[in-house]
């Protein structure tokens with residue numbers, strides 16, 4: 206069971222995806238009005254290519270916690286009428302986020318710092334790493350680190366151990382904060398919930414390992430970082446956020462790595478915050494982000 210944060214316990218978020226047609230917005234608004242809800246934020250988008258409709262609403266409903274089952278029950282006929290995929294989430298229900306890291310700890314540090322400053326609406330029950338280095342990073346934040354070494358011969362056993370940790374800690378979201386192990390399709394399927402990765406290049410350029418070395422060899426004038434959902438295909442999942450920074454011929458690979466760290470941690474933090482606030486909707490292998 207996710208913890209309830211101190212945010213407005215009567216606030217909820219409703220995400221909707223369906224085929225676009227007249228009457229969708231009116232039907233949703235009318236239903237919420239009839240249930241006594243007050244809409245405080247609403248955003249929508251219709252994809253021109255396939256006329257797919259996306260909507261995100263935030264609303265307040267007094268006694269939300271007790272009235273949620275009845276609200277869901279009353280919304281179902283509207284969802285069925287329009288063929289909606291939908292998700293109704295109390296804003297106070299804080300997601301449980303596991304962070305995975307290898308040796309580069311700047312993205313982990315960013316997430317832990319933002320959590321400490323209450324700028325990230327999540328609870329981090331554990332950090333998982335294939336190396337022990339981050340133990341000193343997490344200690345001041347009181348977050349346990351589970352060191353699960355991975356070798357080609359032990360990968361399956363290691364993934365089974367990590368999956369059990371995800372289950373026992375009731376993890377809703379995994380964030381790969383420069384975790385340098387490729388997750389198997391089986392792991393992704395068995396976890397069955399969102400996994401966000403920060404790739405240290407402006408995808409789709411420079412997929413895979415060592416993107417800064419690849420970028421330097423190519424003579425790029427921009428380096429970047431990409432936060433994306435993880436799929437079985439490496440660095441090919443739906444992109445949530447990206448950013449870039451200028452570089453030049455005087456910059457060695459080490460300079461690209463140094464400059465890139467700032468971009469990586471900013472992009473990952475923004476993407477994770479948007480996911481935690483239920484602002485990211487999937488559209489095939491793309492996203493609609495109501496930032």
Ligand SMILES: Nc1nc2c(c(=O)[nH]1)N[C@@H](CN(C=O)c1ccc(C(=O)N[C@@H](CCC(=O)O)C(=O)O)cc1)CN2
Pocket residue numbers: 381384385386387388389390402403404405413414435436437438439440441442
């Ligand atoms: N199924 C997926 N797993 C992971 C993804 C992904 O998109 N899908 N992203 C990576 C992160 N990553 C780049 O951002 C990345 C990590 C690791 C490698 C790689 O070649 N790793 C080698 C071994 C590395 C080591 O010895 O530590 C490997 O696993 O064979 C490439 C890209 C995280 N996982």
